[in-house]
Amino acid sequence: xxxxxxxxxxxxxxxxVTKRFGDRTALRDVSFExxxxxxxxxxxxxxxxxxxxxxxxxxxxxxxxxxxxSPGRKVGWVPQxxxxxxxxxxAENLRLFARLEKLSDPDSAVERMLDHTDLHERANEEVGxxxxxxxxxxxxxxxxxxxxxxxxxxxxxxxxxxxxxxRLWGFIGGLAGRGTTVVYSTHNVxxxxxxxxxxxxxxxxxxxxxxxxxELGRAVGGDPRDxxxxxxxxxxxxxx
Amino acid sequence: MRWLLVKxxxxxxxxxxxxxxxxxxxxxxxxxxxxxxxxxxxxxxxxFLTQVPKGQGRIRFGSQDINISNYAKDLFASIQPIIxxxxxxxxxxxxxxxxxxxxxxxxxxxxQIQSLVTTGVGSPMVQLILNSKDPVERQFADQAIQTRxxxxxxxxxxQVLRVAVSDLQQVLSGGTIQFGGENFxxxxxxxxxxxxxxxxxxxxxRSPLRPELNRVVAFATLAxxxxxxxxxxxxxxxxPLTVDQTELAGRTTPAATYAVTIAVIFSLMLVTLVLAxxxxxxxxxEHAFARLVRGLVSPGALLAEKVVLAGGxxxxxxxxxxxxxxxxVPLQWSRFPLWVLALLLxxxxxxxxxxxxxxxxxxxxxxxxxxxxxxxxxAFIALVPAVAVSGSLKSVLDAVAFxxxxxxxxxxxxxxxxxxxxxIGWPLVHLAGLAVAFGGLARVAVRRFA
Numbered sequence: 001x002x003x004x005x006x007x008x009x010x011x012x013x014x015x016x017v018t019k020r021f022g023d024r025t026a027l028r029d030v031s032f033e034x035x036x037x038x039x040x041x042x043x044x045x046x047x048x049x050x051x052x053x054x055x056x057x058x059x060x061x062x063x064x065x066x067x068x069x070s071p072g073r074k075v076g077w078v079p080q081x082x083x084x085x086x087x088x089x090x091a092e093n094l095r096l097f098a099r100l101e102k103l104s105d106p107d108s109a110v111e112r113m114l115d116h117t118d119l120h121e122r123a124n125e126e127v128g129x130x131x132x133x134x135x136x137x138x139x140x141x142x143x144x145x146x147x148x149x150x151x152x153x154x155x156x157x158x159x160x161x162x163x164x165x166x167r168l169w170g171f172i173g174g175l176a177g178r179g180t181t182v183v184y185s186t187h188n189v190x191x192x193x194x195x196x197x198x199x200x201x202x203x204x205x206x207x208x209x210x211x212x213x214x215e216l217g218r219a220v221g222g223d224p225r226d227x228x229x230x231x232x233x234x235x236x237x238x239x240x
Numbered sequence: 241m242r243w244l245l246v247k248x249x250x251x252x253x254x255x256x257x258x259x260x261x262x263x264x265x266x267x268x269x270x271x272x273x274x275x276x277x278x279x280x281x282x283x284x285x286x287x288f289l290t291q292v293p294k295g296q297g298r299i300r301f302g303s304q305d306i307n308i309s310n311y312a313k314d315l316f317a318s319i320q321p322i323i324x325x326x327x328x329x330x331x332x333x334x335x336x337x338x339x340x341x342x343x344x345x346x347x348x349x350x351x352q353i354q355s356l357v358t359t360g361v362g363s364p365m366v367q368l369i370l371n372s373k374d375p376v377e378r379q380f381a382d383q384a385i386q387t388r389x390x391x392x393x394x395x396x397x398x399q400v401l402r403v404a405v406s407d408l409q410q411v412l413s414g415g416t417i418q419f420g421g422e423n424f425x426x427x428x429x430x431x432x433x434x435x436x437x438x439x440x441x442x443x444x445x446r447s448p449l450r451p452e453l454n455r456v457v458a459f460a461t462l463a464x465x466x467x468x469x470x471x472x473x474x475x476x477x478x479x480p481l482t483v484d485q486t487e488l489a490g491r492t493t494p495a496a497t498y499a500v501t502i503a504v505i506f507s508l509m510l511v512t513l514v515l516a517x518x519x520x521x522x523x524x525x526e527h528a529f530a531r532l533v534r535g536l537v538s539p540g541a542l543l544a545e546k547v548v549l550a551g552g553x554x555x556x557x558x559x560x561x562x563x564x565x566x567x568x569v570p571l572q573w574s575r576f577p578l579w580v581l582a583l584l585l586x587x588x589x590x591x592x593x594x595x596x597x598x599x600x601x602x603x604x605x606x607x608x609x610x611x612x613x614x615x616x617x618x619a620f621i622a623l624v625p626a627v628a629v630s631g632s633l634k635s636v637l638d639a640v641a642f643x644x645x646x647x648x649x650x651x652x653x654x655x656x657x658x659x660x661x662x663x664i665g666w667p668l669v670h671l672a673g674l675a676v677a678f679g680g681l682a683r684v685a686v687r688r689f690a
Contacts, residue, residue, distance in 0.1 A: 060530045083531040087251045099243045100536040126254070142531070 011036050011070070011181040012057060012150045018065035019052055019205075026052045027205045029066070034150070034181045039173070041196035042185040043231065045240065048202040050185035051080065054154050057183065076148030080155045082139035086128030090119050090138050093127055097142045113141040116171065133164040140168065144175070151175060153184040157191060169195050193227040201231070203240035244537065244545045248519055252553075262511055262557060273503045273565060284381040287333035287342035287369075288312075288321040292349060299354040306399050308350060311392045315343075318388040319381075334371045340381035342369040357400050412467050429467070433460035496569045501654045504565070506619050508558040508583060509590050509646060513611035516550035516594025520686075521607035529686070543595050543682050547675070550594055551587030558583045562657070571657045578656035578664060586649035589671040592678035593645060599685025622647040645674045 010033040019027040027049045034040045042050045055061045057068055058077040084093045094113050098106035114120045117137040122130060127138055136159055143151060151172070157165045173195065176182050186192060192199050193213050201209035201216070209216055217230040220237060252259055290312070297309035315321075322339050324330045330342035344367040355362035368385060370378050410417065414428025427435075440453050523529040523542070533539050562571065562579060571579075594611060601607035622641040629637065641647040652667035654660060 055530075059534045077531065077534060079527060079530060081527045083527040085247065085251060085526055085528060087254045088247065092247075092250060096243055096247050097531075097536070100532070 010034065012075075012152075012183060013069045014053070014057065014066065015068070016066035017053070017056060017063045017068060019049070019056060019061065020064045025205050027056075027063070027202075030202070030205075030207045031066075032200055032207065032210050034183050036149075036181055037176050037179045038181055039176050039195055039197045040181070040183045040200065041192040041198070042183065042200045042202060043187070043189060043192055044202035045235065047204070049205040050202055051154050052205075053202065054152050054183070054185055058152050070150060074146060074149040076143035076146060076151040078140050078143035078151070078153040078156055080158060082127075082135045084127050084135065084138050084142065087126060089124045089126055090114070090130070091123040093138055094141060094145065098145050101146045103145065109145055113145060116144065117141045132159040133161060136160060136164075137168070140171075148180065150181040150183065153182070155185055155187065157186065157188065165191075189228045189231050192231075201234065203235060203238065208238050208240070209234065241537070241541050241545045241548075244532075244542065245549055248545070248549050251519075251522070262515070262553070265507065265511070267561060267564060269503055269507055269561065271564065273500060273568075283318060283320040284340045284377070284384050285322055285338065286319040286381065286385065287324045287330045287339040288316075288319075289324045289327060289330045289342065290345040291347040292345060293347065297350055299350050299357070306396070306403070308353065308396065311395060312345075314392055314395065315385075315388045318384045319343075331369060334369050337371065340371055340377050341385060343367070343385060344369070353396070408467055408470065412464060429460055429464050433457055433464065436460065497571065497658045498654065500562070500565045500569050500571070501650060501657055502619075502623065504558050504562050504583075505586065505646065505649045505653055506615075507561060508554050508586055508649070509619065510612070510615050511557055512550045512554035512587050512590035513594040513597065513615055514608050515553060516546050516591045517598035517601065517607035517611040518604045519549060520546045520595045520598030520682075521601050521604045524602060525604050539686050540683060543679060543686065546595050546598070547588055547591035547679065549591075551584065551589075551591035554590070555580075555583040555587035558587070572659055575656055575659060579653070582649070582652035582656040582664065582668070585668055585671045585675075586645060586652060589645035589649065589675040589678070592675040592682065595682040596678045596685060599682045599688070618644045618646045622650060642670075643674075645671055648674070 012034040013032070015031050017027055017030045018025065030049075030053060032040075042053060044050055052061065056063050057070060058075060059070075060077070085096070088096065091110055091114070094110040095106055098109040103109045114123055117140070119134065119137060119141075122134065127135055130138070136156065140153070140156060143153070153172070156172075157168055160168060169191070172182055172184075196213060198211060199209070199213050199216060200207060209219070211219075213227055216234060217227055220230050220233045290309075292309070298305045298307050322333055324333060324342070327344060330339075330344055333339040334342045346365065346367070349364050349366070352362040352364035356364060366389070368382075370382060409415070410426050410428065412429050414426045414431050416423050416425055418424075436453055436457050440450055440457070443450055443453075520543070523532065529542075532542060537545075559580060562583075565571075566573070597611050597614065598607045601610055621637050622644070624634075624637055648667040648670035651662055652664050652671065655662065655664040655667070
């Protein structure tokens with residue numbers, strides 16, 4: 001479900017970003033731009049540096065070298081594991097983060113998010129009692145509270161069943177359609193093929209490819225319908 | 241910070257077991273201390289057997305009788321006697337656990353004492369049978385009996401000395417004694433010398449008796465001087481040593497108040513450390529830390545919130561506990577503002593230590609366990625008396641105690657509760673310094689959280 005051609009206005013950009021943890025280099029000279037209304041997927045094997053790159057874009061970690069530009073507080077962040085309080089209810093979690101975001105009307109923001117996530121009926125239930133899928137919906141909703149210009153998601157569909165996944169991507173696609181830049185990491189190459197406008201391939205901290213999923217398939221030849229095989233072959237060709 | 245505090249209080253409200261423990265623990269401790277301090281220690285049950293036949297507990301010394309049976313009453317002040325009638329019954333009472341010990345007074349004890357005080361030969365002995373099963377109970381019974389026996393011993397020897405001094409006075413100055421139901425007038429050394437001196441003056445100047453009688457007068461003079469000196473010496477043997485006690489450190493804390501202070505500060509420390517360490521580790525366990533510190537809250541503000549939450553809650557619980565204990569132990573209510581100040585600042589310092597612990601641990605369970613395990617040695621080191629260890633070890637323990645908030649918290653609360661030395665100023669400054677130091681350590685530790 002690729003969206004319409006993105007408008008060419010960079011909202012998130014990384015320039016020669018490097019990150020070291022002691023002797024280990026997690027990211028090496030990574031540069032790219034993401035545009036308004038674009039869905040940009042980051043894929044790569046385990047330990048490629050996907051989460052580190054998203055953390056740096058989100059402002060959680062500082063890069064060792066290079067720089068990032070993003071619209072500051074208007075970047076929504078959805079970590080891989082739900083960062084919510086299991087002893088609080090859905091509404092209390094949303095209200096807490098709405099207040100910490102210093103939104104002018106926290107209560108209406110909570111209502112809006114309950115509508116978006118369709119969790120009105122579970123609003124007063126403790127988050128710890130919800131299914132993993134519903135917890136992830138609350139997690140995403142908190143990332144959207146500040147109505148972000150750019151939304152960063154770290155493996156957002158990892159704990160969801162196919163129906164929940166479909167619903168999540170429908171929701172995220174709607175955000176992109178309204179001009180939000182969406183950058184997400186995933187291990188699910190089907191999600192890349194179906195939802196991403198462009199894809200970044202990272203391996204061992206190196207940015208190996210930036211382009212559309214179709215361009216990645218063409219780069220390695222073979223069956224253009226089998227994106228997963230193209231991705232694996234691409235990694236093999238690059239020596240990863 | 242306000243909304244984080246509200247959030248943490250909501251979380252605590254939904255953890256009823258934890259909150260119940262936090263409230264019940266200090267109150268239970270306070271009640272236990274109160275009851276322990278306000279109830280006198282019980283008397284140990286001791287099987288008592290006297291083999292001295294009725295009416296034969298008297299010893300004759302000089303001009304007076306001493307009834308040693310009267311001293312059994314003194315012994316019974318310290319024990320709860322179970323009167324038995326044979327040695328077998330005494331042993332059975334101890335073996336069965338009905339009595340902690342048995343005390344047996346043999347039949348010949350009056351004769352042994354009589355022989356000892358009149359001829360210096362004799363070994364009066366009582367038999368003590370103790371149950372060795374429980375060392376604490378054994379020591380309790382042993383101490384109660386030994387202390388009271390020592391009192392009885394002293395009382396008997398004092399009585400004997402009193403009789404000896406009285407008889408000596410009669411030898412010196414004369415007096416009336418009873419013998420065989422009749423009164424006899426004793427002449428005494430002083431009167432004897434006077435009569436002799438008068439007789440010598442009545443003798444002819446060249447009488448051969450004069451030198452002989454003058455020798456007797458000289459002996460009498462020497463004896464009077466010697467015995468006159470001996471009387472106060474004998475009198476002083478009963479209490480050979482007098483202790484002149486001087487307190488140098490101003491007002492001292494009553495033992496009960498000090499025990500209360502230790503209990504309150506230990507509870508405060510335990511609750512604060514567990515709460516601060518646990519609530520900070522919870523932010524990591526719930527993966528919320530990274531989301532919070534990416535612009536919503538600074539790490540410093542987050543740590544300060546945990547310190548205020550833990551320190552404030554624990555100080556409130558400690559104040560409730562102190563008020564409860566003050567029902568049993570008199571504390572100075574006029575210094576109540578200082579109670580609050582000391583407990584709040586102690587709570588803040590312990591809270592800072594707690595977040596430093598929470599910063600080191602990844603999980604709530606690990607943080608709580610670490611906090612609990614640290615509490616015991618911190619308190620123990622601060623409470624080791626100076627005289628109990630060698631100089632160099634004492635210096636090490638002092639340095640360790642200085643590095644943690646327990647000792648200054650104890651000093652501050654001690655002064656706040658009873659107005660005794662040391663003054664409250666330095667402990668409060670010390671606590672503030674430790675709060676800053678541990679807060680800094682926690683700030684470094686949470687860098688690993690993101």
